[in-house]
Amino acid sequence: MSVIKNVVLAGATGNLGPAILEQLVKGGFHVTVFTRKSSSNEYPPSVTITPVDYDSVESLTAALQGQDAVVSTLGSAGFSKQLNLIEAAVKANVKRFIPSEFGSDTSNPKNAGLPVFADKITVQKALVKEAANGNISYTYIYTGPFFDWGLKVGFVLNVSEKSIALYDGGERNFSTTTLGSVGKAVVGVLKKPDETKNRKVYVQDAAPTLKQLKAVAEKVTGAAWQGKEVSVETDVLAPALAELGKENPDPSKFVFPLLITSIWGDGYGSHFQKLDNELLGLKEFTEADIEAVVAAATK
Structure with a gap:
């Protein structure tokens, strides 16, 4: 896979978004933040701000042109919006999608059965299907609680x-992992796209x-x-x-x-029994x- 340079961050506010944004900027990526049209949040001058309609695949596809990767930190209310984001990323030929996981290991069958993770499982299935068809690649980042x-x-x-x-x-x-280290893990994944392709990674502080x-x-x-x-x-x-x-x-x-x-x-x-800290520089x-x-x- 070629080098990832242009990265979209969907959900740059909340608890985790700012920490990931900070590390992406420090990591030297060209970062575009997707915001809702009603947003008035301020971001670093080096960041490109693009208002999007998460309910419109067409809007998202247009905004994703020329992007290499999408990092989603959309909160629970926006988990299902990731399906539109995935569809648009495929249409825009985005290489890597990191969904809003960042928490408990939802690959564990007991967790996968908890209703609170239903939307995450749906998103995973969509990514696995698109990856199997060669349309995009993905990485799930499991961090435990922040x-x-x-x-x-x-x-x-x-x-x-x-x-x-x-x-x-x-x-x-x-x-368990601090917010700052979660951001560093995201950077580590994007800087090692081949080693982290279509798999889950585990980190902890x-x-x-x-x-x-x-x-x-x-x-x-x-x-x-x-x-x-x-x-x-x-x-x-x-x-x-x-x-x-x-x-x-x-x-x-x-x-x-x-x-x-x-x-x-x-x-x-x-x-977590097997960690990817060393691979990701943590x-x-x-x-x-x-x-x-x-x-x-x-x-």
Whole structure:
């Protein structure tokens, strides 16, 4: 495959988009950001801004002319829009598509069966079909939960209450990656297109247990933290599935519980066994690095 130079970033806002944009610019790519026509966000001067209609394959195809790769960080509300983006990328002869995965390993059958990942699985099937026909190539990037973001928003630690949920005892290791490292992984994939063609890659900054993070939080804050024992199957998954069984289920009662299940549930493959860190130029965190991330989140 020829060198990738021109890269579209679809979804440059939100939690992950800005981190990936920063690394793409640092990586020397010519970056075009797709925005909705109503967007008023500002971007670095070196970035090309192109308003698109995600509901129009024609609009997307025109905007993708001359592009080598698409990186999608569209959020859950826009996952299904990626089908139009894929169709347009094929029509515009784009070489590589990186879909909005960046999280739990959806190739794990238990994760693939969780309703929260249904749109991701649909997108994967579309890419596999197009790749099999030689129309485009793809890479799925699995990162585990975003380490710094998860700490900041209380997904991993509850800073205000100085508490942490110890799912199933909190002794399972889980792969986790900071936003900045996710961006570096994207750059690594685009700079090694042949080695990453039509496959999934796994990266992590660290693979702690929740009990280890509790100890780190206590060390960096100098205070005792409460560990709350929580059963994933009984306290998290079962209520989420019960909510989904209702006529009008409340997303606030099943989305995060299903994500929690995919990360800390038994058998969901959240501790990656084979990493692509070296291939993509990422080093795993030292204990001091982990402490620094936790310290920044618990200030």
